Amino acid sequence: MTLSSALLSGNGPLLExxxxxxxxxxxxxxxxxxxxxxxxxxxxxxxRVILADKGYCxxxxxxxPSGTGVWYVPPDxxxxxxxxxxxxKLGGNLADHAWMNRVLDRTYGNMNELARHGYPFPLxxxxxxxxxxxxxxxxxxxxxxxxxxxxxxxLDHSPALELLEDSDGVAGAAGLMQRTGQRWSVLAGAxxxxxxxxxxxxxxxxxxxxxxxxxxxxxxxxxDFSGMEFSNAYAIAPAHASVTKTAFYSxxxxxxxxxxxIEGAGSxxxxxxxxxxxLTQPVFACLDRVPEEFRACLRxxxxxxxxxxxxxxxxxxxxxxxxxxxxxxxxxxxxxIRIVAEDCSSRVPGLYAAGDAATRELICGGFxxxxxxxxxxxxxxxxxxxxxxxxxxxxxxxxxxxxxPRGAGRxxxxxxxxxxxxxxxxxxRGVQGEVYPYDKNxxxxxxxxxxxxxxxxxxxxxxxxxxxxxxxxxVRAREAAAMVATARWMYATAEQRxxxxxxxxxxxxxxxxxxxxxxxxxxxxxxxxxxxDPQQSQPTVQEHAA
Amino acid sequence: MIELVSEERCIKCDLCVExxxxxxxxAVPDGAPVIARQEHCQTCFMCEAYCPVDALYVAPHTDRSxxxxxxxxxxxxxxxSYRRSINxxxxxxxxxxxxxxxxxxxxxxxxxxxxxxxx
Numbered sequence: 081m082t083l084s085s086a087l088l089s090g091n092g093p094l095l096e097x098x099x100x101x102x103x104x105x106x107x108x109x110x111x112x113x114x115x116x117x118x119x120x121x122x123x124x125x126x127x128r129v130i131l132a133d134k135g136y137c138x139x140x141x142x143x144x145p146s147g148t149g150v151w152y153v154p155p156d157x158x159x160x161x162x163x164x165x166x167x168x169k170l171g172g173n174l175a176d177h178a179w180m181n182r183v184l185d186r187t188y189g190n191m192n193e194l195a196r197h198g199y200p201f202p203l204x205x206x207x208x209x210x211x212x213x214x215x216x217x218x219x220x221x222x223x224x225x226x227x228x229x230x231x232x233x234x235l236d237h238s239p240a241l242e243l244l245e246d247s248d249g250v251a252g253a254a255g256l257m258q259r260t261g262q263r264w265s266v267l268a269g270a271x272x273x274x275x276x277x278x279x280x281x282x283x284x285x286x287x288x289x290x291x292x293x294x295x296x297x298x299x300x301x302x303x304d305f306s307g308m309e310f311s312n313a314y315a316i317a318p319a320h321a322s323v324t325k326t327a328f329y330s331x332x333x334x335x336x337x338x339x340x341x342i343e344g345a346g347s348x349x350x351x352x353x354x355x356x357x358x359l360t361q362p363v364f365a366c367l368d369r370v371p372e373e374f375r376a377c378l379r380x381x382x383x384x385x386x387x388x389x390x391x392x393x394x395x396x397x398x399x400x401x402x403x404x405x406x407x408x409x410x411x412x413x414x415x416x417i418r419i420v421a422e423d424c425s426s427r428v429p430g431l432y433a434a435g436d437a438a439t440r441e442l443i444c445g446g447f448x449x450x451x452x453x454x455x456x457x458x459x460x461x462x463x464x465x466x467x468x469x470x471x472x473x474x475x476x477x478x479x480x481x482x483x484x485p486r487g488a489g490r491x492x493x494x495x496x497x498x499x500x501x502x503x504x505x506x507x508x509r510g511v512q513g514e515v516y517p518y519d520k521n522x523x524x525x526x527x528x529x530x531x532x533x534x535x536x537x538x539x540x541x542x543x544x545x546x547x548x549x550x551x552x553x554x555v556r557a558r559e560a561a562a563m564v565a566t567a568r569w570m571y572a573t574a575e576q577r578x579x580x581x582x583x584x585x586x587x588x589x590x591x592x593x594x595x596x597x598x599x600x601x602x603x604x605x606x607x608x609x610x611x612x613d614p615q616q617s618q619p620t621v622q623e624h625a626a
Numbered sequence: 627m628i629e630l631v632s633e634e635r636c637i638k639c640d641l642c643v644e645x646x647x648x649x650x651x652x653a654v655p656d657g658a659p660v661i662a663r664q665e666h667c668q669t670c671f672m673c674e675a676y677c678p679v680d681a682l683y684v685a686p687h688t689d690r691s692x693x694x695x696x697x698x699x700x701x702x703x704x705x706x707s708y709r710r711s712i713n714x715x716x717x718x719x720x721x722x723x724x725x726x727x728x729x730x731x732x733x734x735x736x737x738x739x740x741x742x743x744x745x
Contacts (some may be wrong), residue, residue: 135647139672144647166742205731217675217712237649258649283688288668289647322669322688330740348741374733381730381737383711387671388686391704 099262102233103481104130105473106466107253107268109240109294111137112144113455114435115274116223117190117462118469122272123230127470130266131232132255134239134275134555135289138224139217141276142411142436143455145286146216146325147382151443151456152191153184160184167453171414171445172581172592174307174599179442182422186460197222214455216286238264239555242489243271243297249429250301251485256555269473269480270430272465273298273417277410277436278566280515281508281559284315284324284406285384292410294437295569296562298417300488303426303433304603306418306613307441309573309584311566312521313412313448314355314405316347316365321388324406327451328378328385328396331369335400337362352585355405355518364400407516410566412450413583414440415573418601423468424461430472434458434465441599446582490605491540491565492548492557502546504557507539511563515570525587529575536571539564544606565605572608573600627667628684629694631658632705635681645676664691671708680706 106122108115111133119131133140153163164180191211195201199222201209227234240255244265254265275294279287295305315324329347334354336342342363345353357363370378375397379386389396410416417426417433419442424432435458440449443457473480487493492502514532515521543564548557577600579593580586598616603609628650631642636658643651643659647670652662658681661667669688674680683699685692699705 135649136645139645139670139676140647145670145672205728215712217672217714236644283668286647286668286670286672288666288670318686320689321686323686327737327741330737330743371736374729374736376726377730377733379711380726381734383713384671387708387711390707391686 100257100264102130102266104128104266104268106270106272106469107132107266108272108274109253110274110276110437111234112141112274112276112435112458113220113223114458114462116227117459118272118274118434118466119227119232120230121463121466122470123232125467125470127473129232130235131227132235132238132240136236137227137234138220140289142286142290144216144220147213147384148216148455149213149452150191151184151187151452152212155188167444167447170447173597174441174445174582176442183443183456183460186463187456190459190463197226235264240293240297241554241558242487242493243301244485245301245488246483246485250431251483254487267481267483269476270432270469272432272434272469273437274434274462275437277413277416278563279409279411280407280512280563282407282516283322284408285322287408287411290411291559292562292566293558295417296565298426298431298433299565299603299605300490301428301431303428303431304418304601305415305569306439306599306601307415307446308569308602309415309577309600310446310582311410311413311415311570312583313408313450314522315408315412316403317406318388319402319404323384323388324408325382325385327382328367329365331367332365333368335364337364355522358405359518362402365403366400367397370397405518411436412448414444414446414449416440422464424465425468432465432469434461446584448583491543491561492546492554502543502548502557504548504553504560507543507560508563510535510539511567515567523585523587524574529571533568533571536564536568540568568608569602573602573610576600576610627664627669627688627691628661628673628682629692630683630696631661632681632696633658635679637679639678641676641678642673642682646673674708675712675714680709
C-alpha cells in the first residue's frame, strides 16, 4: 500500500516533506459557527488551537451569508416543554429530550455570551434585546474576531484532505494551501470536524463549500453516521437564484404558468405538491397573502431575502415569480457523524464532530434541522466538542507531540489503480443526477434507491482506484469522493427504513411503522453497513429527562 | 454570479480575494483583482459585503453569466445595495421608526403563528 500522501509530497516521511508543518493540542477543521465555537472554547480551556478552513473563516458556509433564527428559549418550564414538544412528532419521535435540554441550556448561555461580546441584537418594544436570531455576516465576523482574540491560528483557504492516525487514534490532519498548492499538516492531540453538511454543489445559499469532506475523512478512520436517510431537504428559492430563505413562503400562493392556483401547494405541508408539479411544469409563487400593512416589515426582518428580487426588478408580494426547490441535502437534513458521548466525541479516539457535520437527530429527529435548530446545535455542539477535544488532548500528556501518524486518506489519494486520470466533473454531474431529482430523492422507491445505489457504487469504484494529480484537482476530486460517499450512505440507509418518517418519504411504504421508531447507524466506504441503534431496540417514547 | 469589479472604484485592498469562500478572484500586482474562476462563484454576496468601496456586483443569477453595465447599476442604486441592506458594520442596534417597529413586532408574532400552523 502506498502512503496516501505520496501523490502530493513524494514518498518521503509524511510530516517532514510538507511545506507547512505545525503542532497543536486541538485542530478544528471548518470555520463556520460550530468550528469557531469549538476553537474559542478549546482555547479558553488552555489548548493551543489551529483552525483550518477550506474558504475563509467568517464567510464560509451556510450561516455567513444568511440570517437565521436561533432555538433560544428562556429557562421557563412551560416554554421549554413546548419547544421540545413542537419537534417530537415532526421528527418522528427520534429526538432525545435529554439532548434537547442540554442544547436549549447551552444555546441560551452562548447567545447571552454573544450579547456580552457586543453582538448588535435588535430591540423589542420595551427596548430589550431580541436574541432569537442572528444575521450571518455580523455573527461570523464577530466569531472570527473572537477566534483570533483567543490566540487561535487560522489557516484560511486551506482545505483539509485527510486525517492523520496512528494506533491510538486520530492525530491531526493534512491538506493543501489553495493559493500555493503546497501541502500543510498539523499534528494534533485531537481533531474537531466542523466542515458542515453536504448540499452537493447545488448553490443553495453559502452551501457550495459544503461537500461532505469531513464525513469522508471521518469514515476513513472508522467513524460512523446516524440519520443519513434524513438527508433530502429541499428549499424553495426563486428559479435561477441562490437565496434559499424559506420563512416567508408560508404567505405565498403557488400558481401554474396560466395563473391557476396549484391545489394543495404550500411552503411546509404542501411542499411535496410543489415538487410533484415541478416534475412536469414550472411553478410560480407570489407572497400575496402577506397583509398589505406588513409588507414593508418583511424587508426589515430578512433583508437578504429581497436581494435577488430587487436585482431582478420583482416585487415578490405583488408579482408572480418562478420558483424551484434546491437541494440542501444534509445541511437542512439531520444526518451526520454519530456522536457517542456528551462531549461530542465520535467512536474514534481523538475525533470529535460538531455542527452540521454531526448528526442533529438528537434534537431534531428525522425532520429538517434547518434554521433555528441547526444554529443552536452548531453553537452547542461546537462548544462541547472544543471542550472535549481540549480535555482529551491534555490527557495524552507530553507524548502527544512524539507520535508518528500516517495519512488515512484513500479515495483519489492512493495510487494503486489504472493510470488514466479521473474525470471528476463527470462524476460530480453524475452524483447530482442521482440526488437532485425529486422523483429519486424526495419521493423514494425501492427500485429507484436500488438503481441509484448501483450507479453510485460505480462512481465510488472509479474514485477509489484513480488518483487526481494537480493540486486544485486533488481538492475537487476529494469533494467528488465525499459527495459520492455521502449519497451512498444516504440511499443505503433509506433502503433500510421501510416506512415513511420525518423527511424520509418512501412511496412503497407510505405510512409510519411504529416498530421502526429507532435511529439507524451507517458506516463503511467500500462496503456500506446499516444497523438499528442497538440501544434503541425497544421502541420507547423518550421521556427520561423531560 | 460575480459580474463586476469596478476598476474605477477598486482601491486594490484585495479583501475580496481573501474573503471569497470559493476562491473566485486572483489578486493582480498594482491592479484590481480579476474574476479568475467565475464558475466557482456560489452567489453568496459575501464579497460585496466585505468590499469597503462598493466596487463589486454579484448578479442574482446563479446558473449563468449575464451582461451588466456599471453606469446602469449605479443609476439603479444597486452597487453596494447588499451592504446597505444588512446594515453592515454598524455597532449600534438598528433602529427604525416607532411605527415600523410596532408593525415588525406584530408581524413577527403573526409569522411565528403561521409557521407553527404548518402552512
